[in-house]
Amino acid sequence: MKAIVHIGLKPGVLDPQGRAIARSLGDLGFSEVTGARQGKVIELDMKGNDAEKAKASVIEMCEKLLANTVIESYKIDIEA
Amino acid sequence: MKAIVHIGLKPGVLDPQGRAIARSLGDLGFSEVTGARQGKVIELDMKGNDAEKAKASVIEMCEKLLANTVIESYKIDIEA
Known part of the structure; x- marks a missing residue:
């Protein structure tokens, strides 16, 4: 089984x-981009x-190790 | 419009x-985990x-900036 944590x-x-x-x-000329946010996936x-x-x-x-719940939120998908 | 890049x-x-x-x-006792891989989402x-x-x-x-295509692969989802 796989768990995908965003x-x-x-x-x-x-x-x-x-x-x-x-x-x-x-700077590279992609003027259509108005904002970006980076997250991680485990x-x-x-x-x-x-x-x-x-x-x-x-x-x-997530609560114990993967996420810093003070500043981060997480979403879990379980795949068979 | 939003683009999600994995x-x-x-x-x-x-x-x-x-x-x-x-x-x-x-080490924390989650013995059910047999492997983990980390990626990022932009x-x-x-x-x-x-x-x-x-x-x-x-x-x-992705080709120019976001991914290092020598070692990384990417997947793009466009959301309205």
Whole structure:
């Protein structure tokens, strides 16, 4: 089973990486880009077939290790 | 319009961040995790309404700036 965890900065949190990307794209002539934000994706390979259980376990992983919940939010997709 | 760019290491490329995550999760007692890979997501706000044109332009951005195409692959989703 696979768990895909999307982690991004919460709205309102300053995103210097995203800003750098937007500015660099502007400098390269891509004037259609008005803003950019960068997040990360973690793909986990997991044992077992119980999607409910896997999701609960991944939520715990996010709270304990993967995300900084003060400034980041996360979204979990479980794939068979 | 929004463009979501998923960038990940190509299969076979060593992913030290993913390994560190997998090991840390193991250390924390999440023994169900057998592997992890980390990638990034860039969300671009774009002017215009032509999805085809936007996609072509984002491909160019990936090749020129966003992805290191020697070791990374990318996937683009355009949202209205």
